Amino acid sequence: MRDPILGAAMITAEQLIPYRTTSIDYTETDRLKEVYTRLRSERCPFYLTAAEFDAILSWKLHGQYGRQAGIRPANIEDVIRIVTGAALSVSHPDEDDEVELWLGILGSLRGVGVPVASAILALVFPETYAVIDFRGWRQIFGEAKRTFSVADYKRYLRAVKRLAAELGWLVQEVDLAIWEYDRSRGER
Template sequence: MTKKINKAFVEKWAGRYDPMVDAPVLRDVHPAVHDRGYFTKAEGEAVMKWKSNRTLPLFQENAEDDVEAITTMALGGPDRLAHRVLRLLRGVGNPVASAFLTVADPTRFTVVDFRAIRALQQHGEQVADDPYYREYVDLCASIARRCETDLRTLDRALWQYDKATNGK
């Protein structure tokens, strides 16, 4: 059996993650969204460029007021529904919805994508190929506590590990 994710793994791989990859959205978009309680269309586009530039043209078809209304509902409602509500936006699938939530509150949410899932699976952590988001966050929060870290650092470690060991 493969060794489970531990503190040394997180420290090693998170330390190799380029902080400039997510710095613009966490430094510039997060504070405004956190204070206001919703994303503007421009802020949504910044998240799209960070997470999934290929679906940006679809996202740009959303009306500004729809982006604001849907993200207000998602961020103001129960955590268990936030991810599903965000998927009402055109161009926003599972990974992108999780990126929106992570930018809004990286202490409560994390990004779900194929790299993180593959890294978890390769280390014996029980996660489905397409997990229900709330269960995925709960699993990652449990691992983060076990490794004495936060969700964002854990995600950086998982992403960097997969990128370095599996490439594309």
């Protein structure tokens, strides 16, 4: 379907319904969301430890996790706590500006670009944020893309939020369903 505002070959909400809980990562994703929800209520200000940060990297990167083995040690415990604490404490009245600040600050950690930063946001704030990757982009916009800017993320997030509102799901749930829909089609 062609979206008149985004100009996208957009997946429909109806197409996503069967994929809400079928992702190969669904159980682990749910577990991680529960962990970070609990930690958000226990820590003020909220931050991630090195182990919690590493769990997100492992979840997001899957088979590519090993490729970051050389740079991960540069993200020492204190740096991870300070950077994630600073990023996740920033508040701005304009949501676009806020997400831009969060992505920028999180991006100061080694190996964290927009996709990994978006994974942190999606697990910590699943009601509001999604993970950007090539599978989601392909299903939302009908085009191949492997690198993403902050502007790309904001565009993707607007489209996913629209689907979330239509379905009554968390933004992260919609994103995971899109990911599974694409994966189930066998496309690389």
